[in-house]
Amino acid sequence: MATQVAATQVAPTQAARLDPAVAEAAAAPAIRCEDVAVRFITERRTVTALENVSFEIAEGSFLSLLGPSGCGKSTLLRVVADLIPPTEGRVTVLGGSAEAARRDHALGFVFQDAALLPWRTAIQNVTLPLEVGGRSALPPGAPTPTELLALVGLSGWENAYPHELSGGMRQRVSIARALIGGPKVLLMDEPFGALDEITRDHLNEELRRIWQETRTTILFVTHSIYEATFLGQTVLVLAANPGRVREIVPIDLPADRTLDIRETDHFVRIAARLRRLLGEC
Amino acid sequence: MADVAILQGGQGIDAAEAEYRAVQRRRRMRRRIMPAAGVLSLLVLWGLLVYVLDVPPFVAPSPVAVAQTLVENAGMLLANLWPTALEAILGFLLGNIAAIAIATVFVHKKSAEEAFFPVVVLINTIPVVAKAPILVLLLGNGIEPKIAIAALICFFPTLVNMVRGLESVNPQAMELMRVLSASPREVFFKLRVPTALPYLFSALKIAASTAVIGAIVGEWIGSTVGIGALIIQATYNFDSALLYATVIVGSTFSVLFFLAITGLERLVVRWQAPVVA
Numbered sequence: 001m002a003t004q005v006a007a008t009q010v011a012p013t014q015a016a017r018l019d020p021a022v023a024e025a026a027a028a029p030a031i032r033c034e035d036v037a038v039r040f041i042t043e044r045r046t047v048t049a050l051e052n053v054s055f056e057i058a059e060g061s062f063l064s065l066l067g068p069s070g071c072g073k074s075t076l077l078r079v080v081a082d083l084i085p086p087t088e089g090r091v092t093v094l095g096g097s098a099e100a101a102r103r104d105h106a107l108g109f110v111f112q113d114a115a116l117l118p119w120r121t122a123i124q125n126v127t128l129p130l131e132v133g134g135r136s137a138l139p140p141g142a143p144t145p146t147e148l149l150a151l152v153g154l155s156g157w158e159n160a161y162p163h164e165l166s167g168g169m170r171q172r173v174s175i176a177r178a179l180i181g182g183p184k185v186l187l188m189d190e191p192f193g194a195l196d197e198i199t200r201d202h203l204n205e206e207l208r209r210i211w212q213e214t215r216t217t218i219l220f221v222t223h224s225i226y227e228a229t230f231l232g233q234t235v236l237v238l239a240a241n242p243g244r245v246r247e248i249v250p251i252d253l254p255a256d257r258t259l260d261i262r263e264t265d266h267f268v269r270i271a272a273r274l275r276r277l278l279g280e281c
Numbered sequence: 282m283a284d285v286a287i288l289q290g291g292q293g294i295d296a297a298e299a300e301y302r303a304v305q306r307r308r309r310m311r312r313r314i315m316p317a318a319g320v321l322s323l324l325v326l327w328g329l330l331v332y333v334l335d336v337p338p339f340v341a342p343s344p345v346a347v348a349q350t351l352v353e354n355a356g357m358l359l360a361n362l363w364p365t366a367l368e369a370i371l372g373f374l375l376g377n378i379a380a381i382a383i384a385t386v387f388v389h390k391k392s393a394e395e396a397f398f399p400v401v402v403l404i405n406t407i408p409v410v411a412k413a414p415i416l417v418l419l420l421g422n423g424i425e426p427k428i429a430i431a432a433l434i435c436f437f438p439t440l441v442n443m444v445r446g447l448e449s450v451n452p453q454a455m456e457l458m459r460v461l462s463a464s465p466r467e468v469f470f471k472l473r474v475p476t477a478l479p480y481l482f483s484a485l486k487i488a489a490s491t492a493v494i495g496a497i498v499g500e501w502i503g504s505t506v507g508i509g510a511l512i513i514q515a516t517y518n519f520d521s522a523l524l525y526a527t528v529i530v531g532s533t534f535s536v537l538f539f540l541a542i543t544g545l546e547r548l549v550v551r552w553q554a555p556v557v558a
Contacts, residue, residue: 081460102462109460115453119475119552132471133462161552 028095029056030185030217031080036089038075048242049075053089055236055245057219059184062211064232065221068278072243073221077187080219081109094184101185105135108178108216110188114170116162116177122149123158126176138181148176151210168199175207179214188220192227201259204230208257225274226262229253237277247277339519350526358511358530365508366534368424368496372431373488373538380436381481384443388473389465394444405437409498417502427499427507434495435488439481446480447473479553482546489538497531508534 038050049072057063065073078084079091082098093101101107116125126145130138138144143151149158152172162170171191178186192200204227211218222228228235232251239246251270253261261267324344330336331343338346351358387394413430420426450472458468500509508531515524 078456081456083456083459102460105462107460109457111453111457113451113453115451115457117454117472117475119478119550128471129461132458132464132467134464163552 028059029092030059030061030094031055031057031219032090032092033076033080034090034092036076036079036086036091038072038079038084039087050079050086051242051244053238053243053245055248057217057234059094059217060215062218062220062231062233064228064235065219065238066225066228066235066274066278067223067238067243067246068240069223071238071240073223073238074189075243076238077189077219077221080185081107081187103133105129105133105181106184108180108183108186110171110174110178110186110191112190112193114162114167114174116170116173118162121159121161122154122165122173125162125173126180128177129180135181142182143179145176145180148179149173151179151213152176153206166199168195168203171195171203172206175210179210179216182214182216184217186216186218188218190221190223193222193224200227205259207231212255225271225278229267229271229274230257230259230262235274237274239280246280249274249277339521342522342525346522347525347529350522351529354523354526358526361507361511361527362530362534364424364506365493365496365500365531368427368499368507369431369492369534369538371424372428372433372495373435373492375428376432376435376492377439377485377488379432380439380484381443384440384447385469387440387444388447389469401437401440404433409434409495413498413502416499422503426502427496427504430499431492431495434491438487438491439484442480442484443477446477449480450476479550482542482550485542486539486546489542490535493531493535493538 033056034054036050036053037048040047040049053072053076055063065076067073075084079086080093080098082102091098094104094106117128120128123145126148129135146155146158149155152175154169154172154176157165157169162173165173175191178188192203195203207218207220208231218231220228220231222231229251235249235251237246237249238244249270253267253270262271328344331341342350383397387398409430412433413426416426416429416433420429454472455468458472463471496507497509497512500507501513504510508527511527512524512531515521515527
């Protein structure tokens with residue numbers, strides 16, 4: 001049973017804000033997965049982590065990947081990042097293979113634990129991507145490491161070591177690190193999952209702002225219904241065992257969202273629908 | 282260790298802070314004085330025991346006699362420390378550099394680790410006192426077998442720790458390096474080596490004292506100079522004061538070597554959160 005491909009749409013309010021050139025570029029998918037399957041062979045049995053996963057994300061859009069634990073959300077993200085090869089199917093990132101996108105430094109990845117290098121200060125962690133993989137300098141016009149730390153609200157913390165920062169601040173540094181060099185696609189694997197609710201709310205708002213400022217395509221993995229709804233233009237609901245696309249739900253909330261929106265009837269209705277979909281998984 | 286004082290009612294904040302600092306100062310002072318007092322009381326106890334039990338000087342000397350020997354024979358003791366220190370330091374360098382190099386090979390070539398790690402374990406099970414004569418036969422009576430024994434004794438802990446350190450990389454940091462298309466060389470120098478440094482230093486601190494032991498044991502077999510040779514001579518001559526003085530010189534060097542490595546660690550490994558003792 002193949003899941004029907006549903007193209008991601010740019011929300012009307014969003015499209016209206018874009019100039020025609022950007023809107024046209026946005027029409028080309030940044031990521032396209034066609035019938036992707038991933039199977040792991042273990043000593044006892046073969047596990048199908050993902051099966052028949054097909055979807056597209058338009059350039060510059062924000063897609064939340066929502067699903068229960070063990071539904072293969074993180075695996076799907078790693079397939080797009082060229083960290084795990086798909087067993088079947090095809091993945092296209094920015095018109096080429098996932099590997100080409102990775103080699104072009106077009107991908108930014110944010111991990112669940114910030115994965116900062118403890119021997120480097122905040123700013124040295126942000127500049128790490130410029131020191132490896134055959135990339136030496138920032139592309140012209142790209143924001144500097146200091147500007148990126150300011151973007152994530154960490155001005156003045158440039159020379160702090162990770163152990164001197166709180167969990168939320170560490171995750172901000174790792175977001176700045178993922179943004180250096182202006183990646184076209186930002187892949188985020190439950191980045192706020194280990195944070196307390198207050199910090200998480202705050203970072204959710206900031207991530208919306210960063211996305212609107214940088215216009216990076218974002219693929220955001222979460223198991224929080226509220227987070228998925230608040231952040232995404234679209235929510236892709238994954239079902240577990242095996243991981244497959246349950247439904248692709250467009251989120252028709254206004255582009256300028258504040259956390260208050262979570263109390264509106266419209267938001268609550270969308271969240272309730274997502275909850276029902278997860279319940280049927 | 283309570284470093285927090287509760288502000289008492291009816292007390293000015295300035296006065297309370299001054300008092301808090303005074304208490305902290307006294308506490309720091311005490312931390313320095315107490316160990317010295319401990320050592321001193323042991324010396325007194327030792328002196329008393331020797332005096333009260335009337336221990337003959339060829340069995341055990343009094344602390345006063347040892348101190349006298351240390352002062353009177355300072356030149357001779359230092360002249361014998363020099364070769365031992367040289368052997369220990371050279372052996373330390375040789376053994377650890379070899380261990381780091383082989384750990385690097387093991388981490389990059391799993392088959393090499395599978396083939397040679399059991400060999401290394403086997404060699405390590407041979408006691409130093411048994412290895413020493415073998416190496417003396419192989420390398421002669423000069424400084425070489427002593428360096429080799431000191432190197433061998435350092436080698437194993439460093440190899441084991443270094444392999445573990447190089448492999449204990451955060452898996453997400455490893456994925457990050459892959460997303461960044463880092464080369465194996467970049468992964469090694471930017472990720473594996475810094476990760477391994479704290480492991481390496483805990484091995485180096487062990488090696489600093491064992492290298493000295495290795496050099497001394499090496500000198501027990503057919504050597505005429507060095508702390509080890511002096512220990513043997515003093516024992517055969519029933520010169521217990523000289524024996525004790527020699528042991529003190531040897532362990533003082535060990536402690537200084539250890540402290541030097543600890544100081545180096547503080548300079549190099551700066552990123553770890555302060556450990557609450």
